[in-house]
Amino acid sequence: MANDNTTGAVSGTAADGTSVFEEHRPLLLGVAYRMLGRVADAEDVVQEAWLRWSGADRAAVREPRAYLVRTTTRLAVDRLRQIASRREAYVGPWLPEPLATDYGHTVEDAAERAMLSESVSLAVLVVLESLSPLERAVFVLREAFGLPHAEIAGILDRGEAAVRQLAARARRHVAERTPRFEADPAQRRELTERFLAAAVEGDLDGLLAVLAPDARLVGDGGGRAKAPLRTILGAGKVARFLAAISQTPVPGLAVAPLELNGGPALLATSEGRPYAALVPEAADGLVQRVYIVSNPEKLAHLAR
Structure with missing residues (x-):
């Protein structure tokens, strides 16, 4: 050009x-x-x-x-x-x-x-x-x-x-x-979908089965919504955190799968408004990183 x-x-x-x-x-x-x-x-x-x-x-x-x-x-x-x-x-x-x-x-x-x-x-x-x-x-x-x-x-x-x-x-x-992504996109998708299902159910064993030992979870609430202020490190801590939040009461909670940033993810809504987005990143056959965005300013566009 x-x-x-x-x-x-x-x-x-x-x-x-x-x-x-x-x-x-x-x-x-x-x-x-x-x-x-x-x-x-x-x-x-x-x-x-x-x-x-x-x-x-x-x-x-x-x-x-x-x-x-x-x-x-x-x-x-x-x-x-x-x-x-x-x-x-x-x-x-x-x-x-x-x-x-x-x-x-x-x-x-x-x-x-x-x-x-x-x-x-x-x-x-x-x-x-x-x-x-x-x-x-x-x-x-x-x-x-x-x-x-x-x-x-x-x-x-x-x-x-x-x-x-x-x-x-x-x-x-x-x-x-950055983690090395799966060579086979289908395998990556299957792994992340298993992770998301376990996260929704609060299935501790299911989460531990797919999380890398050194997995990390990063939350972004921007001071406007609940989110960890520091990165959570280790499969056990990440799994327990996800299992705990799956049991947290949220008014009018609904969870739907969708594709975010090129891969499977979940969008939780509260009474019809975006509440949190859960985005896992898989590599080497395991989920390496989990991102949770709950800052309402960063979710508003998903309501469209």
Whole structure:
């Protein structure tokens, strides 16, 4: 894909401009969400990209997709720098907002579906939080969307050699800190579904059978809902915690399975409102990490 976006022509009508933008909106939201970890922030960035696009001289844009990805990525990098202090002041562990996904119906190629699912998993997004904004941008564009180094260099106004260094550093950092996902997505799904069934039932033995010995549970209530303020370590402690909360009375409780961040998960609602999302991450034949998001601000979009 060309990096020179200043030659050629695209229809300048408002209708054509809208249709072109809407065609690329899912891609732009995918980039922004992986960059920012919040649906609301991603939507804000994409809206700003739309404003830039609608005000641009579209007749001078040779490659709309390249222009829009470049604009969205730069806006997301700026937003990451702006919200750094917000993350530092957060109460308890910070987790990305759970994202409803269903690549099984929208992506036919199994390898592409697996790549998309892994790149949007909570385990990977949590690790991306420790990267610099530029490293995160390079990782997302390269690993999740397969953009060439030369194109990423144009998007970020960096030399290609510098981008390759950023990509290698980010890839190494993520690989060292995330569990290795199951090679067989079907086996991973079967394992996580067994875990979720045991969690709903409060089945202590069932939980212990699928949890890794060094499993960890991370909860995010943001100071607005009950959640562990520290990571719970060890299969026994994680299993006992899950068994205990399964017995906690919640008004009008309903639990439904759905796909979040590329894998099986549970959404609990209280009197029709999202109450908590439970997202397990499996690797090496066992559930390695369990994420519980109960901050109502991070669940509001799931009510849609």
